[in-house]
Amino acid sequence: MVLAVAAILAPYISGDPVRFDPVNRLKPPSTAFWFGTDNLGRDVFARTIYGGRISLIVSVSVALVSSMAGLAIGLVSGFFRRADVVIMRIVDGMMAIPTILLAIALMSLTRSSVENVVLVISVAEIPRVVRLVRGLALSLRSRPFVDAAIVAGSGDLKILVRHILPNTLTPVIVQATFIAASAVIVEASLSFLGVGTPPETPSWGGAIADGRSYFQIAPWVVFLPGVFLALFVLAINILGDGLRDSLDPRIARTL
Numbered sequence: 001m002v003l004a005v006a007a008i009l010a011p012y013i014s015g016d017p018v019r020f021d022p023v024n025r026l027k028p029p030s031t032a033f034w035f036g037t038d039n040l041g042r043d044v045f046a047r048t049i050y051g052g053r054i055s056l057i058v059s060v061s062v063a064l065v066s067s068m069a070g071l072a073i074g075l076v077s078g079f080f081r082r083a084d085v086v087i088m089r090i091v092d093g094m095m096a097i098p099t100i101l102l103a104i105a106l107m108s109l110t111r112s113s114v115e116n117v118v119l120v121i122s123v124a125e126i127p128r129v130v131r132l133v134r135g136l137a138l139s140l141r142s143r144p145f146v147d148a149a150i151v152a153g154s155g156d157l158k159i160l161v162r163h164i165l166p167n168t169l170t171p172v173i174v175q176a177t178f179i180a181a182s183a184v185i186v187e188a189s190l191s192f193l194g195v196g197t198p199p200e201t202p203s204w205g206g207a208i209a210d211g212r213s214y215f216q217i218a219p220w221v222v223f224l225p226g227v228f229l230a231l232f233v234l235a236i237n238i239l240g241d242g243l244r245d246s247l248d249p250r251i252a253r254t255l
Contacts, residue, residue, distance in 0.1 A: 003232050007052035014046040017202040026218045036220040038211055048225050050202040055184045055232055058118055062183035063176040065122040070129020071172055075160055077130060078137025088134070091127040099124045099182070100189055107195045117196050121183050132175055136168045170247045177240030181233045188229055204229040 006013065021041030029036045035044035077087040094102065099121075106120040140146060141164065149159050190196030191205030199206065204225045211221030 003052055003228070003235060004056055006049055007056045010046075010049045010053055014049040015043050017042065017046040017050040018200060019043070026214060026221075028218075029220055035224045036218065038207070038218070038221045039214050040210075044207070044221055044224060047202040047207050048204070048228050051204040051207055051225060052228065052232065054114060054197060054201065054203045055187065055229070057114060058121065058187045059180035059183045059236065061118040062121045062125060063180040065118065066125040066129055066179055067172055067176040069122070070126045071133050071165075071168065073126070074130040074133025075137055075164060075168070078134040079141055079156065079160055079164065084134070087130070091130050094124075094127045095131075100186055103186055103190060104193070104195055107190060112196065112198045114197055114201065117187055117190060121186050124186070125179050125182065128179070129172065129175060132171060133168050136171060137164055140164045140167055174240055174244045174247065177236055177243060181236040181240070184229070184233050184236070 019042065021037065023041065024033070024037050025039055025041040027033050027037040027041075033043055033045065035048060038044055038047070073087060077084045077091075097105075102124045103120050106123060107116065110116040110120070146159060146163055149163055154162075187196055188203065188205030188208070191203040192209040194209065196205060197203045207225040208222050208229075211218065211225075215222050
């Protein structure tokens, strides 16, 4: 929550992240520059806080887009046998490619922007949600309450929406938190490689990439954005574990 609030309030608690100040380049942390400055004299604290905004936007957006798309595709794949054959072959092919390589390949077809980064990472993460929801749907469609709904004359759409969808939401919500953590890492990796967000947009991956040539004389340029990146991913993973323990009734009873 602290990291999220700091990212949201970045314009009020930090300076200009893109203002060049060559006179104060590579200054160590001090009262004037809390996290020091980089090779162009930019305030590392401001760039770190604003970089959190990009990571927050990407993580939330990717989690929402990939979860909703994967949920819809997974329900269709798990409930309709004919569609399952086609969908799962496509999903298996996509999952055979590592996420970062697939994201780089897709980004090479578009221009660098936050919107395209969200779209590309979402496409790379959808297959994981599809496989999860498909497995749940296959298990649920053989349950007695589904058979009772079929006997009662309920249509396929009604069965999906009323009986199967509610029983898949909890695992998807938990999976969405881990997708959010993965999205932050992938976005930072893309920005580090120069194919993610535009160079003028502050991001943790871009800050680390800019400072790697000066690591020996100015380690704070790389170290501090890296620490925030690690803490943000750790916090999301802990949130996911907490949601799993709270939403899964079997684990909740055990605890």
